[in-house]
Amino acid sequence: MSTREEKQKVVCVSGGAGYIASWVVKLLLQRGYTVKATMRDPNDPKKTEHLLALEGAKERLQLFKGDLLEEGSFDSVVNGCIGVFHTASPVLLSVADPQLWYVLSKILAEKAAWESAKENEIDLVTINPGIVIGPLLQPTVNLSVEVILNFVNGAQTFPNECYCFADVRDVANAHVLAFENPSACGRYCVVGEVIHCHDALKILQNLYPTLHLPDKCEDDKPFASKYEYSREKAEALGVDFTPLEISLRDTIESFREKGFISV
Ligand SMILES: NC(=O)c1ccc[n+]([C@@H]2O[C@H](COP(=O)([O-])OP(=O)(O)OC[C@H]3O[C@@H](n4cnc5c(N)ncnc54)[C@H](OP(=O)(O)O)[C@@H]3O)[C@@H](O)[C@H]2O)c1
Structure with a gap:
Protein backbone atom coordinates (compact mmCIF):
# COMPACT_ATOMS: atom_id res chain seq x y z
CA MET A 1 0.00 0.00 0.00
CA PRO A 90 -19.55 6.33 30.55
CA VAL A 91 -20.93 3.78 33.02
CA LEU A 92 -23.19 4.88 35.88
CA LEU A 93 -22.89 2.66 38.92
CA SER A 94 -23.90 4.86 41.83
CA VAL A 95 -27.63 4.89 41.09
CA ALA A 96 -30.49 2.85 42.52
CA ASP A 97 -31.05 0.62 39.50
CA PRO A 98 -27.88 0.69 37.35
CA GLN A 99 -29.24 -1.79 34.76
CA LEU A 100 -32.31 0.34 34.11
CA TRP A 101 -30.29 3.55 33.85
CA TYR A 102 -27.78 1.83 31.58
CA VAL A 103 -30.50 0.71 29.16
CA LEU A 104 -32.09 4.16 29.22
CA SER A 105 -28.72 5.82 28.58
CA LYS A 106 -28.12 3.56 25.57
CA ILE A 107 -31.56 4.32 24.09
CA LEU A 108 -31.10 8.06 24.56
CA ALA A 109 -27.53 7.98 23.23
CA GLU A 110 -28.61 6.14 20.10
CA LYS A 111 -31.55 8.50 19.56
CA ALA A 112 -29.21 11.50 19.89
CA ALA A 113 -26.76 9.87 17.47
CA TRP A 114 -29.46 9.38 14.82
CA GLU A 115 -30.67 12.98 15.24
CA SER A 116 -27.16 14.37 15.01
CA ALA A 117 -26.35 12.18 11.99
CA LYS A 118 -29.43 13.49 10.19
CA GLU A 119 -28.67 17.09 11.04
CA ASN A 120 -25.01 16.87 10.03
CA GLU A 121 -25.46 14.46 7.09
CA ILE A 122 -23.29 11.80 8.70
CA ASP A 123 -23.52 8.25 7.33
CA LEU A 124 -24.37 6.41 10.55
CA VAL A 125 -24.86 2.69 11.16
CA THR A 126 -25.46 1.29 14.63
CA ILE A 127 -24.46 -2.12 15.93
CA ASN A 128 -26.65 -3.36 18.75
CA PRO A 129 -25.26 -6.46 20.40
CA GLY A 130 -26.75 -8.54 23.19
CA ILE A 131 -24.59 -9.62 26.12
CA VAL A 132 -21.13 -9.80 24.65
CA ILE A 133 -18.86 -12.66 25.67
CA GLY A 134 -15.76 -14.33 24.26
CA PRO A 135 -12.02 -13.86 24.71
CA LEU A 136 -10.66 -10.70 26.29
CA LEU A 137 -7.74 -8.79 24.86
CA GLN A 138 -7.63 -6.24 27.69
CA PRO A 139 -6.28 -7.25 31.12
CA THR A 140 -9.43 -6.32 33.07
CA VAL A 141 -12.95 -7.76 33.21
CA ASN A 142 -15.75 -5.68 31.69
CA LEU A 143 -19.36 -5.84 32.84
CA SER A 144 -20.68 -8.37 30.30
CA VAL A 145 -18.03 -11.07 30.78
CA GLU A 146 -18.31 -10.47 34.52
CA VAL A 147 -21.73 -12.13 34.26
CA ILE A 148 -19.97 -15.40 33.34
CA LEU A 149 -17.10 -14.85 35.80
CA ASN A 150 -19.58 -14.44 38.68
CA PHE A 151 -21.16 -17.81 37.89
CA VAL A 152 -17.76 -19.47 37.81
CA ASN A 153 -16.65 -17.73 41.00
CA GLY A 154 -19.25 -19.16 43.33
CA ALA A 155 -22.67 -17.57 42.65
CA GLN A 156 -25.22 -19.61 44.61
CA THR A 157 -28.16 -19.11 42.28
CA PHE A 158 -28.78 -18.10 38.68
CA PRO A 159 -31.42 -15.65 37.47
CA ASN A 160 -34.67 -16.81 35.92
CA GLU A 161 -33.78 -14.97 32.72
CA CYS A 162 -32.90 -15.39 29.10
CA TYR A 163 -29.62 -13.97 27.83
CA CYS A 164 -29.07 -12.66 24.30
CA PHE A 165 -25.47 -13.69 23.75
CA ALA A 166 -23.14 -12.28 21.12
CA ASP A 167 -19.50 -13.21 20.54
CA VAL A 168 -17.11 -10.27 20.82
CA ARG A 169 -15.35 -11.32 17.60
CA ASP A 170 -18.68 -11.28 15.72
CA VAL A 171 -19.56 -7.88 17.19
CA ALA A 172 -16.19 -6.43 16.14
CA ASN A 173 -16.53 -8.01 12.70
CA ALA A 174 -20.01 -6.49 12.33
CA HIS A 175 -18.53 -3.03 13.02
CA VAL A 176 -15.88 -3.43 10.32
CA LEU A 177 -18.25 -5.02 7.77
CA ALA A 178 -20.81 -2.25 8.29
CA PHE A 179 -18.09 0.34 7.77
CA GLU A 180 -16.74 -1.26 4.61
CA ASN A 181 -20.07 -2.00 2.98
CA PRO A 182 -21.51 1.19 1.46
CA SER A 183 -24.99 -0.32 1.39
CA ALA A 184 -24.98 -1.03 5.14
CA CYS A 185 -27.66 1.07 6.78
CA GLY A 186 -29.73 1.48 9.90
CA ARG A 187 -29.42 -0.71 12.96
CA TYR A 188 -27.86 -4.17 13.13
CA CYS A 189 -28.82 -6.48 15.97
CA VAL A 190 -25.92 -8.77 16.67
CA VAL A 191 -27.26 -11.62 18.77
CA GLY A 192 -26.02 -15.13 18.17
CA GLU A 193 -28.30 -16.98 20.53
CA VAL A 194 -31.05 -16.33 23.05
CA ILE A 195 -30.94 -18.92 25.77
CA HIS A 196 -32.20 -19.32 29.33
CA CYS A 197 -29.46 -18.95 31.87
CA HIS A 198 -30.08 -22.50 33.08
CA ASP A 199 -29.35 -23.91 29.61
CA ALA A 200 -26.25 -21.75 29.13
CA LEU A 201 -24.92 -23.03 32.46
CA LYS A 202 -25.62 -26.59 31.34
CA ILE A 203 -23.44 -26.06 28.26
CA LEU A 204 -20.68 -24.65 30.47
CA GLN A 205 -20.94 -27.54 32.90
CA ASN A 206 -20.66 -30.08 30.07
CA LEU A 207 -17.60 -28.27 28.74
CA TYR A 208 -16.00 -27.98 32.18
CA PRO A 209 -17.33 -30.67 34.55
CA THR A 210 -15.06 -29.50 37.38
CA LEU A 211 -16.45 -25.95 37.48
CA HIS A 212 -18.69 -25.20 40.47
CA LEU A 213 -21.64 -23.52 38.81
CA PRO A 214 -24.94 -22.56 40.48
CA ASP A 215 -27.62 -25.20 39.98
CA LYS A 216 -30.48 -23.37 41.70
CA CYS A 217 -32.70 -20.77 40.09
CA GLU A 218 -33.32 -17.62 42.13
CA ASP A 219 -37.09 -18.17 41.88
CA ASP A 220 -39.56 -20.78 40.68
CA LYS A 221 -41.82 -18.51 38.66
CA PRO A 222 -42.91 -19.79 35.24
CA PHE A 223 -40.61 -18.37 32.61
CA ALA A 224 -41.59 -16.68 29.35
CA SER A 225 -38.90 -15.21 27.12
CA LYS A 226 -39.55 -11.60 26.18
CA TYR A 227 -36.95 -11.57 23.43
CA GLU A 228 -37.45 -12.00 19.72
CA TYR A 229 -34.45 -11.74 17.48
CA SER A 230 -33.27 -12.38 13.98
CA ARG A 231 -29.75 -12.98 12.72
CA GLU A 232 -30.84 -12.29 9.15
CA LYS A 233 -29.75 -8.67 8.72
CA ALA A 234 -26.35 -9.23 10.36
CA GLU A 235 -25.80 -12.40 8.34
CA ALA A 236 -26.59 -10.50 5.13
CA LEU A 237 -23.82 -8.09 6.13
CA GLY A 238 -21.44 -11.06 6.31
CA VAL A 239 -21.42 -11.87 10.02
CA ASP A 240 -20.77 -15.58 10.45
CA PHE A 241 -22.07 -16.23 13.96
CA THR A 242 -19.83 -18.13 16.34
CA PRO A 243 -21.63 -21.04 18.02
CA LEU A 244 -22.45 -20.25 21.67
CA GLU A 245 -20.50 -23.27 22.89
CA ILE A 246 -17.33 -21.86 21.32
CA SER A 247 -17.96 -18.38 22.78
CA LEU A 248 -18.48 -19.82 26.26
CA ARG A 249 -15.42 -22.06 25.96
CA ASP A 250 -13.21 -19.22 24.75
CA THR A 251 -14.45 -16.96 27.56
CA ILE A 252 -13.41 -19.53 30.17
CA GLU A 253 -10.08 -20.17 28.42
CA SER A 254 -9.45 -16.42 28.44
CA PHE A 255 -10.24 -16.24 32.19
CA ARG A 256 -7.73 -19.04 32.74
CA GLU A 257 -5.06 -17.47 30.59
CA LYS A 258 -5.41 -14.14 32.42
CA GLY A 259 -5.47 -15.80 35.84
CA PHE A 260 -9.04 -14.79 36.79
CA ILE A 261 -9.82 -18.44 37.58
CA SER A 262 -7.62 -21.37 38.50
CA VAL A 263 -9.72 -24.39 37.41
N1 LIG B 1 -20.43 -5.63 26.45
C1 LIG B 1 -21.72 -5.75 26.16
O1 LIG B 1 -22.36 -6.75 26.45
C2 LIG B 1 -22.42 -4.64 25.42
C3 LIG B 1 -23.71 -4.88 24.92
C4 LIG B 1 -24.38 -3.86 24.24
C5 LIG B 1 -23.76 -2.63 24.07
N2 LIG B 1 -22.53 -2.43 24.58
C6 LIG B 1 -21.91 -1.12 24.38
O2 LIG B 1 -20.69 -1.28 23.66
C7 LIG B 1 -19.75 -0.30 24.08
C8 LIG B 1 -18.47 -0.98 24.56
O3 LIG B 1 -18.78 -1.87 25.61
P1 LIG B 1 -17.68 -2.78 26.28
O4 LIG B 1 -18.37 -3.95 26.86
O5 LIG B 1 -16.55 -2.97 25.34
O6 LIG B 1 -17.29 -1.84 27.50
P2 LIG B 1 -15.92 -1.47 28.19
O7 LIG B 1 -14.90 -2.52 28.01
O8 LIG B 1 -16.28 -1.05 29.56
O9 LIG B 1 -15.48 -0.21 27.32
C9 LIG B 1 -16.13 1.02 27.44
C10 LIG B 1 -15.10 2.08 27.28
O10 LIG B 1 -15.75 3.33 27.50
C11 LIG B 1 -14.77 4.21 27.92
N3 LIG B 1 -15.30 5.30 28.72
C12 LIG B 1 -15.95 5.28 29.89
N4 LIG B 1 -16.24 6.52 30.30
C13 LIG B 1 -15.73 7.36 29.35
C14 LIG B 1 -15.70 8.74 29.19
N5 LIG B 1 -16.23 9.57 30.09
N6 LIG B 1 -15.10 9.25 28.09
C15 LIG B 1 -14.54 8.45 27.18
N7 LIG B 1 -14.54 7.12 27.26
C16 LIG B 1 -15.13 6.59 28.34
C17 LIG B 1 -13.76 3.42 28.73
O11 LIG B 1 -12.51 3.87 28.26
P3 LIG B 1 -11.28 4.30 29.18
O12 LIG B 1 -11.53 3.81 30.58
O13 LIG B 1 -10.14 3.59 28.53
O14 LIG B 1 -11.19 5.75 29.06
C18 LIG B 1 -13.98 1.98 28.31
O15 LIG B 1 -12.83 1.42 27.71
C19 LIG B 1 -20.44 0.51 25.18
O16 LIG B 1 -21.01 1.63 24.57
C20 LIG B 1 -21.50 -0.44 25.69
O17 LIG B 1 -22.57 0.26 26.26
C21 LIG B 1 -21.83 -3.40 25.24
Missing part, protein backbone atom coordinates in the same frame (compact mmCIF):
# COMPACT_ATOMS: atom_id res chain seq x y z
CA SER A 2 1.36 3.46 -0.83
CA THR A 3 1.70 6.19 1.79
CA ARG A 4 -1.13 8.05 0.06
CA GLU A 5 -3.47 5.05 0.36
CA GLU A 6 -2.48 4.55 3.98
CA LYS A 7 -3.42 8.15 4.67
CA GLN A 8 -6.85 7.53 3.19
CA LYS A 9 -7.48 4.67 5.60
CA VAL A 10 -7.29 6.55 8.89
CA VAL A 11 -10.10 5.74 11.32
CA CYS A 12 -10.83 6.53 14.96
CA VAL A 13 -12.01 4.08 17.64
CA SER A 14 -13.34 5.86 20.72
CA GLY A 15 -12.94 4.02 24.02
CA GLY A 16 -10.33 2.01 22.09
CA ALA A 17 -9.04 0.09 25.11
CA GLY A 18 -12.45 -1.38 25.96
CA TYR A 19 -13.52 -4.99 25.51
CA ILE A 20 -15.35 -4.68 22.18
CA ALA A 21 -13.21 -1.79 20.94
CA SER A 22 -9.95 -3.68 21.42
CA TRP A 23 -11.24 -6.35 19.03
CA VAL A 24 -12.37 -3.65 16.59
CA VAL A 25 -8.86 -2.12 16.75
CA LYS A 26 -7.32 -5.57 16.17
CA LEU A 27 -9.46 -6.25 13.08
CA LEU A 28 -8.88 -2.78 11.66
CA LEU A 29 -5.11 -3.10 12.04
CA GLN A 30 -5.26 -6.53 10.38
CA ARG A 31 -7.08 -4.93 7.47
CA GLY A 32 -4.45 -2.27 6.96
CA TYR A 33 -6.13 0.75 8.56
CA THR A 34 -4.29 3.38 10.53
CA VAL A 35 -6.16 3.50 13.83
CA LYS A 36 -6.46 6.44 16.19
CA ALA A 37 -7.65 4.90 19.45
CA THR A 38 -8.88 7.15 22.25
CA MET A 39 -8.95 6.52 25.98
CA ARG A 40 -9.18 8.72 29.02
CA ASP A 41 -5.62 7.94 30.08
CA PRO A 42 -3.25 6.94 27.28
CA ASN A 43 -0.43 6.73 29.83
CA ASP A 44 -2.06 3.86 31.73
CA PRO A 45 -0.33 0.61 30.68
CA LYS A 46 -3.50 -1.36 31.60
CA LYS A 47 -5.22 0.49 28.78
CA THR A 48 -2.44 0.49 26.25
CA GLU A 49 -0.19 -2.57 26.51
CA HIS A 50 -2.60 -5.06 24.94
CA LEU A 51 -3.26 -2.64 22.06
CA LEU A 52 0.41 -1.89 21.44
CA ALA A 53 1.07 -5.65 21.27
CA LEU A 54 -1.36 -6.11 18.36
CA GLU A 55 -0.07 -6.97 14.91
CA GLY A 56 0.45 -3.75 12.94
CA ALA A 57 0.24 -1.55 16.07
CA LYS A 58 3.82 -0.39 15.87
CA GLU A 59 3.30 0.99 12.40
CA ARG A 60 -0.35 2.06 12.39
CA LEU A 61 -1.78 2.54 15.89
CA GLN A 62 -1.88 5.96 17.51
CA LEU A 63 -3.19 6.60 21.01
CA PHE A 64 -5.00 9.76 22.07
CA LYS A 65 -6.71 11.14 25.14
CA GLY A 66 -10.47 11.46 24.73
CA ASP A 67 -13.11 12.02 27.41
CA LEU A 68 -16.80 12.19 26.55
CA LEU A 69 -17.40 14.42 29.55
CA GLU A 70 -15.03 17.08 28.15
CA GLU A 71 -16.60 19.21 25.42
CA GLY A 72 -14.59 19.10 22.18
CA SER A 73 -12.29 16.38 23.49
CA PHE A 74 -12.53 14.32 20.28
CA ASP A 75 -12.50 17.13 17.69
CA SER A 76 -8.84 17.07 16.77
CA VAL A 77 -8.65 13.26 16.89
CA VAL A 78 -11.52 12.59 14.47
CA ASN A 79 -10.36 15.36 12.15
CA GLY A 80 -9.09 13.71 8.96
CA CYS A 81 -10.55 10.29 9.75
CA ILE A 82 -12.67 8.51 7.13
CA GLY A 83 -14.66 6.75 9.84
CA VAL A 84 -15.32 6.75 13.57
CA PHE A 85 -16.17 3.62 15.57
CA HIS A 86 -17.81 5.09 18.62
CA THR A 87 -17.82 2.56 21.46
CA ALA A 88 -16.86 4.72 24.45
CA SER A 89 -19.60 4.92 27.03
Whole structure:
Protein backbone atom coordinates (compact mmCIF):
# COMPACT_ATOMS: atom_id res chain seq x y z
CA MET A 1 0.00 0.00 0.00
CA SER A 2 1.36 3.46 -0.83
CA THR A 3 1.70 6.19 1.79
CA ARG A 4 -1.13 8.05 0.06
CA GLU A 5 -3.47 5.05 0.36
CA GLU A 6 -2.48 4.55 3.98
CA LYS A 7 -3.42 8.15 4.67
CA GLN A 8 -6.85 7.53 3.19
CA LYS A 9 -7.48 4.67 5.60
CA VAL A 10 -7.29 6.55 8.89
CA VAL A 11 -10.10 5.74 11.32
CA CYS A 12 -10.83 6.53 14.96
CA VAL A 13 -12.01 4.08 17.64
CA SER A 14 -13.34 5.86 20.72
CA GLY A 15 -12.94 4.02 24.02
CA GLY A 16 -10.33 2.01 22.09
CA ALA A 17 -9.04 0.09 25.11
CA GLY A 18 -12.45 -1.38 25.96
CA TYR A 19 -13.52 -4.99 25.51
CA ILE A 20 -15.35 -4.68 22.18
CA ALA A 21 -13.21 -1.79 20.94
CA SER A 22 -9.95 -3.68 21.42
CA TRP A 23 -11.24 -6.35 19.03
CA VAL A 24 -12.37 -3.65 16.59
CA VAL A 25 -8.86 -2.12 16.75
CA LYS A 26 -7.32 -5.57 16.17
CA LEU A 27 -9.46 -6.25 13.08
CA LEU A 28 -8.88 -2.78 11.66
CA LEU A 29 -5.11 -3.10 12.04
CA GLN A 30 -5.26 -6.53 10.38
CA ARG A 31 -7.08 -4.93 7.47
CA GLY A 32 -4.45 -2.27 6.96
CA TYR A 33 -6.13 0.75 8.56
CA THR A 34 -4.29 3.38 10.53
CA VAL A 35 -6.16 3.50 13.83
CA LYS A 36 -6.46 6.44 16.19
CA ALA A 37 -7.65 4.90 19.45
CA THR A 38 -8.88 7.15 22.25
CA MET A 39 -8.95 6.52 25.98
CA ARG A 40 -9.18 8.72 29.02
CA ASP A 41 -5.62 7.94 30.08
CA PRO A 42 -3.25 6.94 27.28
CA ASN A 43 -0.43 6.73 29.83
CA ASP A 44 -2.06 3.86 31.73
CA PRO A 45 -0.33 0.61 30.68
CA LYS A 46 -3.50 -1.36 31.60
CA LYS A 47 -5.22 0.49 28.78
CA THR A 48 -2.44 0.49 26.25
CA GLU A 49 -0.19 -2.57 26.51
CA HIS A 50 -2.60 -5.06 24.94
CA LEU A 51 -3.26 -2.64 22.06
CA LEU A 52 0.41 -1.89 21.44
CA ALA A 53 1.07 -5.65 21.27
CA LEU A 54 -1.36 -6.11 18.36
CA GLU A 55 -0.07 -6.97 14.91
CA GLY A 56 0.45 -3.75 12.94
CA ALA A 57 0.24 -1.55 16.07
CA LYS A 58 3.82 -0.39 15.87
CA GLU A 59 3.30 0.99 12.40
CA ARG A 60 -0.35 2.06 12.39
CA LEU A 61 -1.78 2.54 15.89
CA GLN A 62 -1.88 5.96 17.51
CA LEU A 63 -3.19 6.60 21.01
CA PHE A 64 -5.00 9.76 22.07
CA LYS A 65 -6.71 11.14 25.14
CA GLY A 66 -10.47 11.46 24.73
CA ASP A 67 -13.11 12.02 27.41
CA LEU A 68 -16.80 12.19 26.55
CA LEU A 69 -17.40 14.42 29.55
CA GLU A 70 -15.03 17.08 28.15
CA GLU A 71 -16.60 19.21 25.42
CA GLY A 72 -14.59 19.10 22.18
CA SER A 73 -12.29 16.38 23.49
CA PHE A 74 -12.53 14.32 20.28
CA ASP A 75 -12.50 17.13 17.69
CA SER A 76 -8.84 17.07 16.77
CA VAL A 77 -8.65 13.26 16.89
CA VAL A 78 -11.52 12.59 14.47
CA ASN A 79 -10.36 15.36 12.15
CA GLY A 80 -9.09 13.71 8.96
CA CYS A 81 -10.55 10.29 9.75
CA ILE A 82 -12.67 8.51 7.13
CA GLY A 83 -14.66 6.75 9.84
CA VAL A 84 -15.32 6.75 13.57
CA PHE A 85 -16.17 3.62 15.57
CA HIS A 86 -17.81 5.09 18.62
CA THR A 87 -17.82 2.56 21.46
CA ALA A 88 -16.86 4.72 24.45
CA SER A 89 -19.60 4.92 27.03
CA PRO A 90 -19.55 6.33 30.55
CA VAL A 91 -20.93 3.78 33.02
CA LEU A 92 -23.19 4.88 35.88
CA LEU A 93 -22.89 2.66 38.92
CA SER A 94 -23.90 4.86 41.83
CA VAL A 95 -27.63 4.89 41.09
CA ALA A 96 -30.49 2.85 42.52
CA ASP A 97 -31.05 0.62 39.50
CA PRO A 98 -27.88 0.69 37.35
CA GLN A 99 -29.24 -1.79 34.76
CA LEU A 100 -32.31 0.34 34.11
CA TRP A 101 -30.29 3.55 33.85
CA TYR A 102 -27.78 1.83 31.58
CA VAL A 103 -30.50 0.71 29.16
CA LEU A 104 -32.09 4.16 29.22
CA SER A 105 -28.72 5.82 28.58
CA LYS A 106 -28.12 3.56 25.57
CA ILE A 107 -31.56 4.32 24.09
CA LEU A 108 -31.10 8.06 24.56
CA ALA A 109 -27.53 7.98 23.23
CA GLU A 110 -28.61 6.14 20.10
CA LYS A 111 -31.55 8.50 19.56
CA ALA A 112 -29.21 11.50 19.89
CA ALA A 113 -26.76 9.87 17.47
CA TRP A 114 -29.46 9.38 14.82
CA GLU A 115 -30.67 12.98 15.24
CA SER A 116 -27.16 14.37 15.01
CA ALA A 117 -26.35 12.18 11.99
CA LYS A 118 -29.43 13.49 10.19
CA GLU A 119 -28.67 17.09 11.04
CA ASN A 120 -25.01 16.87 10.03
CA GLU A 121 -25.46 14.46 7.09
CA ILE A 122 -23.29 11.80 8.70
CA ASP A 123 -23.52 8.25 7.33
CA LEU A 124 -24.37 6.41 10.55
CA VAL A 125 -24.86 2.69 11.16
CA THR A 126 -25.46 1.29 14.63
CA ILE A 127 -24.46 -2.12 15.93
CA ASN A 128 -26.65 -3.36 18.75
CA PRO A 129 -25.26 -6.46 20.40
CA GLY A 130 -26.75 -8.54 23.19
CA ILE A 131 -24.59 -9.62 26.12
CA VAL A 132 -21.13 -9.80 24.65
CA ILE A 133 -18.86 -12.66 25.67
CA GLY A 134 -15.76 -14.33 24.26
CA PRO A 135 -12.02 -13.86 24.71
CA LEU A 136 -10.66 -10.70 26.29
CA LEU A 137 -7.74 -8.79 24.86
CA GLN A 138 -7.63 -6.24 27.69
CA PRO A 139 -6.28 -7.25 31.12
CA THR A 140 -9.43 -6.32 33.07
CA VAL A 141 -12.95 -7.76 33.21
CA ASN A 142 -15.75 -5.68 31.69
CA LEU A 143 -19.36 -5.84 32.84
CA SER A 144 -20.68 -8.37 30.30
CA VAL A 145 -18.03 -11.07 30.78
CA GLU A 146 -18.31 -10.47 34.52
CA VAL A 147 -21.73 -12.13 34.26
CA ILE A 148 -19.97 -15.40 33.34
CA LEU A 149 -17.10 -14.85 35.80
CA ASN A 150 -19.58 -14.44 38.68
CA PHE A 151 -21.16 -17.81 37.89
CA VAL A 152 -17.76 -19.47 37.81
CA ASN A 153 -16.65 -17.73 41.00
CA GLY A 154 -19.25 -19.16 43.33
CA ALA A 155 -22.67 -17.57 42.65
CA GLN A 156 -25.22 -19.61 44.61
CA THR A 157 -28.16 -19.11 42.28
CA PHE A 158 -28.78 -18.10 38.68
CA PRO A 159 -31.42 -15.65 37.47
CA ASN A 160 -34.67 -16.81 35.92
CA GLU A 161 -33.78 -14.97 32.72
CA CYS A 162 -32.90 -15.39 29.10
CA TYR A 163 -29.62 -13.97 27.83
CA CYS A 164 -29.07 -12.66 24.30
CA PHE A 165 -25.47 -13.69 23.75
CA ALA A 166 -23.14 -12.28 21.12
CA ASP A 167 -19.50 -13.21 20.54
CA VAL A 168 -17.11 -10.27 20.82
CA ARG A 169 -15.35 -11.32 17.60
CA ASP A 170 -18.68 -11.28 15.72
CA VAL A 171 -19.56 -7.88 17.19
CA ALA A 172 -16.19 -6.43 16.14
CA ASN A 173 -16.53 -8.01 12.70
CA ALA A 174 -20.01 -6.49 12.33
CA HIS A 175 -18.53 -3.03 13.02
CA VAL A 176 -15.88 -3.43 10.32
CA LEU A 177 -18.25 -5.02 7.77
CA ALA A 178 -20.81 -2.25 8.29
CA PHE A 179 -18.09 0.34 7.77
CA GLU A 180 -16.74 -1.26 4.61
CA ASN A 181 -20.07 -2.00 2.98
CA PRO A 182 -21.51 1.19 1.46
CA SER A 183 -24.99 -0.32 1.39
CA ALA A 184 -24.98 -1.03 5.14
CA CYS A 185 -27.66 1.07 6.78
CA GLY A 186 -29.73 1.48 9.90
CA ARG A 187 -29.42 -0.71 12.96
CA TYR A 188 -27.86 -4.17 13.13
CA CYS A 189 -28.82 -6.48 15.97
CA VAL A 190 -25.92 -8.77 16.67
CA VAL A 191 -27.26 -11.62 18.77
CA GLY A 192 -26.02 -15.13 18.17
CA GLU A 193 -28.30 -16.98 20.53
CA VAL A 194 -31.05 -16.33 23.05
CA ILE A 195 -30.94 -18.92 25.77
CA HIS A 196 -32.20 -19.32 29.33
CA CYS A 197 -29.46 -18.95 31.87
CA HIS A 198 -30.08 -22.50 33.08
CA ASP A 199 -29.35 -23.91 29.61
CA ALA A 200 -26.25 -21.75 29.13
CA LEU A 201 -24.92 -23.03 32.46
CA LYS A 202 -25.62 -26.59 31.34
CA ILE A 203 -23.44 -26.06 28.26
CA LEU A 204 -20.68 -24.65 30.47
CA GLN A 205 -20.94 -27.54 32.90
CA ASN A 206 -20.66 -30.08 30.07
CA LEU A 207 -17.60 -28.27 28.74
CA TYR A 208 -16.00 -27.98 32.18
CA PRO A 209 -17.33 -30.67 34.55
CA THR A 210 -15.06 -29.50 37.38
CA LEU A 211 -16.45 -25.95 37.48
CA HIS A 212 -18.69 -25.20 40.47
CA LEU A 213 -21.64 -23.52 38.81
CA PRO A 214 -24.94 -22.56 40.48
CA ASP A 215 -27.62 -25.20 39.98
CA LYS A 216 -30.48 -23.37 41.70
CA CYS A 217 -32.70 -20.77 40.09
CA GLU A 218 -33.32 -17.62 42.13
CA ASP A 219 -37.09 -18.17 41.88
CA ASP A 220 -39.56 -20.78 40.68
CA LYS A 221 -41.82 -18.51 38.66
CA PRO A 222 -42.91 -19.79 35.24
CA PHE A 223 -40.61 -18.37 32.61
CA ALA A 224 -41.59 -16.68 29.35
CA SER A 225 -38.90 -15.21 27.12
CA LYS A 226 -39.55 -11.60 26.18
CA TYR A 227 -36.95 -11.57 23.43
CA GLU A 228 -37.45 -12.00 19.72
CA TYR A 229 -34.45 -11.74 17.48
CA SER A 230 -33.27 -12.38 13.98
CA ARG A 231 -29.75 -12.98 12.72
CA GLU A 232 -30.84 -12.29 9.15
CA LYS A 233 -29.75 -8.67 8.72
CA ALA A 234 -26.35 -9.23 10.36
CA GLU A 235 -25.80 -12.40 8.34
CA ALA A 236 -26.59 -10.50 5.13
CA LEU A 237 -23.82 -8.09 6.13
CA GLY A 238 -21.44 -11.06 6.31
CA VAL A 239 -21.42 -11.87 10.02
CA ASP A 240 -20.77 -15.58 10.45
CA PHE A 241 -22.07 -16.23 13.96
CA THR A 242 -19.83 -18.13 16.34
CA PRO A 243 -21.63 -21.04 18.02
CA LEU A 244 -22.45 -20.25 21.67
CA GLU A 245 -20.50 -23.27 22.89
CA ILE A 246 -17.33 -21.86 21.32
CA SER A 247 -17.96 -18.38 22.78
CA LEU A 248 -18.48 -19.82 26.26
CA ARG A 249 -15.42 -22.06 25.96
CA ASP A 250 -13.21 -19.22 24.75
CA THR A 251 -14.45 -16.96 27.56
CA ILE A 252 -13.41 -19.53 30.17
CA GLU A 253 -10.08 -20.17 28.42
CA SER A 254 -9.45 -16.42 28.44
CA PHE A 255 -10.24 -16.24 32.19
CA ARG A 256 -7.73 -19.04 32.74
CA GLU A 257 -5.06 -17.47 30.59
CA LYS A 258 -5.41 -14.14 32.42
CA GLY A 259 -5.47 -15.80 35.84
CA PHE A 260 -9.04 -14.79 36.79
CA ILE A 261 -9.82 -18.44 37.58
CA SER A 262 -7.62 -21.37 38.50
CA VAL A 263 -9.72 -24.39 37.41
N1 LIG B 1 -20.43 -5.63 26.45
C1 LIG B 1 -21.72 -5.75 26.16
O1 LIG B 1 -22.36 -6.75 26.45
C2 LIG B 1 -22.42 -4.64 25.42
C3 LIG B 1 -23.71 -4.88 24.92
C4 LIG B 1 -24.38 -3.86 24.24
C5 LIG B 1 -23.76 -2.63 24.07
N2 LIG B 1 -22.53 -2.43 24.58
C6 LIG B 1 -21.91 -1.12 24.38
O2 LIG B 1 -20.69 -1.28 23.66
C7 LIG B 1 -19.75 -0.30 24.08
C8 LIG B 1 -18.47 -0.98 24.56
O3 LIG B 1 -18.78 -1.87 25.61
P1 LIG B 1 -17.68 -2.78 26.28
O4 LIG B 1 -18.37 -3.95 26.86
O5 LIG B 1 -16.55 -2.97 25.34
O6 LIG B 1 -17.29 -1.84 27.50
P2 LIG B 1 -15.92 -1.47 28.19
O7 LIG B 1 -14.90 -2.52 28.01
O8 LIG B 1 -16.28 -1.05 29.56
O9 LIG B 1 -15.48 -0.21 27.32
C9 LIG B 1 -16.13 1.02 27.44
C10 LIG B 1 -15.10 2.08 27.28
O10 LIG B 1 -15.75 3.33 27.50
C11 LIG B 1 -14.77 4.21 27.92
N3 LIG B 1 -15.30 5.30 28.72
C12 LIG B 1 -15.95 5.28 29.89
N4 LIG B 1 -16.24 6.52 30.30
C13 LIG B 1 -15.73 7.36 29.35
C14 LIG B 1 -15.70 8.74 29.19
N5 LIG B 1 -16.23 9.57 30.09
N6 LIG B 1 -15.10 9.25 28.09
C15 LIG B 1 -14.54 8.45 27.18
N7 LIG B 1 -14.54 7.12 27.26
C16 LIG B 1 -15.13 6.59 28.34
C17 LIG B 1 -13.76 3.42 28.73
O11 LIG B 1 -12.51 3.87 28.26
P3 LIG B 1 -11.28 4.30 29.18
O12 LIG B 1 -11.53 3.81 30.58
O13 LIG B 1 -10.14 3.59 28.53
O14 LIG B 1 -11.19 5.75 29.06
C18 LIG B 1 -13.98 1.98 28.31
O15 LIG B 1 -12.83 1.42 27.71
C19 LIG B 1 -20.44 0.51 25.18
O16 LIG B 1 -21.01 1.63 24.57
C20 LIG B 1 -21.50 -0.44 25.69
O17 LIG B 1 -22.57 0.26 26.26
C21 LIG B 1 -21.83 -3.40 25.24
